[in-house]
Amino acid sequence: MGRNIQPIFCVSFVFFLLFSVGKMEDDDVRDALVDFMNALGPPRTIQNTTNWGWNTSSDPCTNTWHGVTCDTGNKTVQKIVLEKLSLTGTLDFESLCKETSLIVLSLKFNNLTGDLSPEISNCKKLRHIYLTGNHFSGSLPDSLTGLADLKRIDISNNELDGKLPDMPRITGLLSFLAQNNRFTGQLPNFNYHQLQDFDVSNNDFSGPIPDDTGKFGANSFLGNPNLCGKKLPKACPVKKRKKNLNNILMYSGYAILGLIVLVLVSLLFLKRKEKHEDTKSVDSEKKGVNDSGISSGKNRSEFSITSAENGGVSASLVVLSSPVEAVNGMRFEDLLRAPAELMGRGKHGSLYKVIPTGGIPLVVKRIKDWDISRDEFKKRMQRIDQVKHPKVLPVVAYYCSKQEKLLVYEFQQNGSLFNLLHGSQNGQHFDWGSRLNVACGTAEALAFMHAELQNDGIAHGNIKSSNILFTQDMEVCVSEYGLMVVEDGSQKSNAFNLDVYAFGVILLELLTGKPVQSNGLDLAQWVNSVVKEEWTGEVFDKKLVVEGANEERMVALLQIALKCINGSPDVRPGIGQVAAMIVSLKEEDERSMVSSDP
Secondary structure (H helix, E strand, C coil): CHHHHHHHHHHHHHHHHHHHHHHCHHHHHHHHHHHHHHHHHHHHHHCCCCCCCCCCCCCCCCCCCCCCCEEECCCEEEEEECCCCCCCCHHHHHHHHHCCCCCCCEEECCCECCCHHHHHHHHCCCCCECCCCCCCEEEECCCHHHHHCCCCCEEEEECCECCCCCHHHCCCCCCCCCCCCEEEEEECCCCCCCCCCEECCCCCEECCCCCCCCCCHHHHHHCCCCCEEECCCCCCCCCCCCCCCHHHHHHHHHHHHHHHHHHHHHHHHHHHHHHHHHHHHHHHHCCCCCCCCCCCCCCCCCCHHHHHCCCCCCCCCCCCCCCCCCHCCEHHHHHCCCCEEEEEECCCCEEEEEEECCCCCCCEECEEECCCHHHHHHHHHHHHHHHCCCCCCCCCCCECCCCHHHHHHHHCCEHHHHHHHHHCCCCCCCCCHHHHHHHHHHHHHHHHHHHHHHHCCCCCCCCCHEEEEECCCCEECCCCCCCCCCCCCCCCCCCHHHHHHHHHHHHHHHHCCCCCCCCCCCEHHHHHHHHHCCCCHCCHHHHHHHCCCCCCHHHHHHHHHHHEEEEEEEECHHHHHHHHHHHHHHHHHHHHHCCCCC
């Protein structure tokens, strides 16, 4: 009997080591959190209490630290609540945000002073921040608007001043409380339709109230003597009309006449130029070379060779609203000469990483077999460029000729969802919360684009996990929107419906961790067969199960995915409905995470 006990003891000991030591917070993060607490200036009487923690000889997750809540795997700190503790120091975001998984920060009703530093933007996953009832001063840092996941901000009852940053950039904001401060300037145009709580009373804002929804009453704006609006005692001044109507009409007539002359001259010039370029294009096609003289050469990439062999015509790329300085003024030949690396080939074309002069890496999508005229292509690109969403990767430039259709994007160094799920993760932990964020961000982006481009008939057309990219800050970003005209049967309108189906498949990838096709197995068919046999638990990625992700919410996301891939297209929900369901699920997940929030 003694011989049997020893192996069991050894196995138990190994399990103890795995589940205790392996789940500790990193030492560097722990030390930074201790520095954060020291800066807060806790009284000695509190530090001497039992289970205070907050020292370098213990761990915030495996030991007890006052006010700290970790994730279900006891690996990272996700919530810090330190309220009514008579803290008298400052808020050290530089140290605090070494913990990049922090979701909730509450320091209500203390005596903290100093400003709120720009390093707050390093807390990338921060969703809730409560700082009411302190003595913080200075202005809100512009970097605050870079926190894309922020939902609730309470900075009321402080001594903050200056103008508010561009708060509408935080697209998911639900609550903004900033009453009883010293803020100045005009109010930003918040998304008042989305906000649930809003109060900027007793500050020094000026100008008109931008809220045209009527959702928030006068109490949310009172105490700002220079604010005006229908809800306030001070009405906004009516702009006076100019008295001399005759002069206005006279000058307007001159302007219209001048404009007509200018248009006629421009049309004449363009007509001559078009005729000249048509002749030039025919000559180039006969020669089989472009105007730069490129016909052969050394050290050219496959991209350069195939493009040159197709007889490209020298022209400037059409640069759209590009934030990439290196694209401005670039010509087609510049792309041909630049070193290029083939990143992949697909059914619709090839993808290259190109590093032009200037050193900023770009991605060039070379499209094949797209039967679309140059004018239609141009109109399509310009219309897509008019619709902006922070989670949709914009086309920065394009080139279109009889032989070539090229699109230029800014290179995203953190790769795609496909690589994160099915490739080498390089130590990255893709947990349930991160997967739900990807699902939510992608759905919101598609819902926005569908709503804006419905009348134009421009759907994405090629939704897949390799087209879901991650920015430098690991924010989700949908790429290649609208590059393919997809039809199901004879009905072009079904392109939007097919986007919903394809998004449902992405949800299945997130839930199962399996690729769409593997050893001849179709993912959607496999999931349907497993669910039909009532083995739903077998669907989920084992990594999520080990993590301890909430099975009820995983099943809820699975149900959404199954609605998207329903075999009857007419029964599938619109992407707007899908996004609303996932947002609701994410909020439920957040509420469970912060259930003890004050």
